[in-house]
Amino acid sequence: MDILKEFISRMPGSVDAIYNPNINKLVTFFAKYLSNIQGLFKQIEYYRNIDNASGNLLDKIGEKVGEVRGKADDKFYRVMIKSKIASRKGDVTVNGILTIIKNSLGVDVRNIKVLPLENEPQAIIIKDIPLEFANDPWEQQYLLKRIESTAAAGIRVQEIRFIDNSSGEVKIVAGTQSSIIITEEDKNG
Structure with missing residues (x-):
């Protein structure tokens, strides 16, 4: 009982x-209940953390944001x-x-490249995002739309290239305002 001390x-x-x-009995009595309350607050703090929450609690956090x-x-x-x-x-x-990618995926962004498109200076290509965070086409489309929505006004995200580090495969998710095109190519090719 650290609270007692x-x-x-x-x-x-x-x-x-x-x-x-x-007085010692009174202090011990209060310390015991304060310790229980402190434990309860630590448990609440643990489950309110996005990384620890699941199910309905995660839904509530999502609703809040x-x-x-x-x-x-x-x-x-x-x-x-x-x-x-x-x-x-x-x-x-x-x-x-890059900060959005780092904070949302928890990846090292040193290998991720944001490059302007050669023929169109108002468009960018984002290369080498690890694929393990977006395996499903719906998840890849979500990330593309999220990054498109955070790019500056007038800047278009032409494509996002996910890389599968386990197989060396590159998956390109090309984004336009109306459609998402998913292609796969070999990293060496």
Whole structure:
């Protein structure tokens, strides 16, 4: 009971809980219940963390930030919530896009490249996002739309290239305003 020791240490010198048995009983009584309350608050804090929440609690966190689950499982729904929170910061620079990817996927962004399209300076290509976070085409489309919505006004995300580090395969998710095109190619090709 760390609370008991802290409680006793905060008692004024005129009231000595160590030598007075009645005060000691009272302090022990309060410390026990404060310890229970502290444990309950730690448990609530643990489950309110996006990484630890699941099911209905994760849905409630998603509602709070304005993100609807759709057909996402808990793992990808965490990515959706984190990307929504990160996109609210409003940084629309290349570093801002990389920060959103880093915060939502929890990946190292040093290998991810954001490049301008050669023939069109108002379009960008994002390369080498790890594929393990978006295996399903719906998840890839979601990430494309999230990144498109965070790019600066007038800047179009031409395509996102996911890379499967386990097989060396590159999957290109090309985005336009009206459709999503998914193709696969060999990393070496």
